[in-house]
Amino acid sequence: MNKHKFIQERRPHWKRFEALLENASRKSISKLPTKEISNYSQLLREVSHDLATIRSRGWGQDLISYLNDLVARGHNLFYSAPPANLAGVYHYLAFEFPRLFRANMGYFLTACLLFFLPLGISWCVVQNNPSLASRVIPAEMMSQFDQMYGEDSSLSTESEESAEEGQESDESEELPLGNYGDQRALMAGFYINHNVGIALKCFALGILLGIGTVYTLLFNGIYLGAVSGYIISQGNGDRFLSFVISHGSFELTAIAVAGGAGLMLGNALIHPGQRTRFQSLQVRGLEAVQIAGGAAVMLVIAAFIEAFWSPSDDIPSSVKYIVGSGLWLIVFIYLGFAGLQSNSQLKPVGNKRQDSAAETDLNRERQA
């Protein structure tokens, strides 16, 4: 067989495959008729074989690169993931996220230590000694807190965390604000933008050997603790606690969850175990990002609670305490028990990532 003859003979097949590719790239491959798909799979193998033939006979680089690209495109289309749908989102939130979370509980607990311990310490210190608060919190913020949680004001305009980014809160104050519900929608948008952003950054910086994550956790812990201690020392404790208890359940937990995911990234580099550092980073990274995604969803929920429920003045504090405790319980039950039932098995994460699921199982065994 000679090169020209080979090309002459195979050319119509290549052209047909090209046309099929064109056709399939416009709509999803799963929507093609069955006959065309089997045709496609047949042609993909044929063209792969042609590529191997040409390469082994050394029939020219340009022909190789043409067929190479043809096969590459076909391969990419043929092995693409099934399209995402709402059932997948539900499956993720109901099973995969809490399962992955529990499988990597150690990181979460470490993150809790890094976040809640400084929070508690700075809370106690500042509550007993309010003058220290000025070392952590800027002065204008402090006077804002006095106004916000003071007896006559409404809780609606600001919250403790918005203080971290002065510019944005200034902007929102300048705007002529509408009625109550309208203000709440604004704050919901603000919390989503601000809090989820912090959590995602906290996760992502974990790649720098975990240093970024540790810093973010410590900083936010100390800051929030100082703010809480200061407000309570000014005698606004009841208003403040009834405000934060509801959304705190989702918010504070989610920050620790995201921090834990960030620590996973850092630890994958520091302690790769039996793998190379890059391999361990890839395997655990794919798990970590799914945990961080869950944290982001929790923070979005927290943002709505914080915007619409927590600041409302009509609801008595006692109701807020009860509901808030209920929410803490829900978070605990969700993270601790969701997805325990065995009717839906854990799918391997991503493409061809069997080993990550295997590692999850391994971790779980180790914990049991």
Added chain:
Amino acid sequence: MTFTATSETATDVPQRVDSFRHNVLGLEMQVETPENVILTYQLAGPAQRYVAYMIDLVIRVLMVLGMMIITRMLGIVLPGTAFGMFLVFSFLNTWGYYTISEGFFKGQSIGKHFCGLRVIRDEGYPITFWPALLRNLVRSADAIVFYGIGITSMLLTRRFQRLGDLVAGTVVIQERSLTLPRKPVILDKIQPLNKNEIGSFLPRDEVLSLIDEFIGRRHVLTYDRGHALAAILANSLAERLNYSGDPKKVTHYPMAFLAAVYKTFSFAKEEEEQEAVNAYHGLGSPAEVNRE
């Protein structure tokens, strides 16, 4: 004896595979498919990716500006809600633009689409949602000091991967356009060599396809350089063939000589084969068929 033989093969084989798979220098990445075929992808370097990034940046800024105008208009009715929506939008724009575009549009953001780049998994599979999210969340770590960390990481890794690529197991490739190479036009004008002027030597297939490729890409070289290069092969071929025709053809027009050699063996062989096949089937020579 047997022991040394096995140890030889054990050391030889993996080395060859290694040198084949890992080109030390170069922009190519090789992946083995389930059909046991090795595919090569052309990796995209930092410069191309920078261009794509700038296009995306402009688009993102324009999107925010557009959203600002909408916010202002909505703000007449519901100022708070409008601004809240704006904040959610800018959040999605910051953290979700790349994830959504790469995760749901086959690994291409708008800038990458314009530059012909695509994100794929390093095993050659298309990118899915979670790796897309991961590589673009870690973007915020890469972006420290004007992407200093990302660029450093790209320069230190073989496949130009920034940290986000490393952790998500992705690479950015350059897509090439599909064009089937044409038969060089020059061949139509060239006459095959006279059978009486050459010996019985048959050039190998590789040599013929080398000539084919050389002629197809001759425009890349200057006239002189092309002829100088062609002369090397033409001289040694003429010697092997015992070429007894006009020696000027070899020395003065080596490229034309190569083309003639190619035409003689590549096409003549085909005709001969066809003749043999026809004779076998009792059809006679093609000349007879034509006469009928």
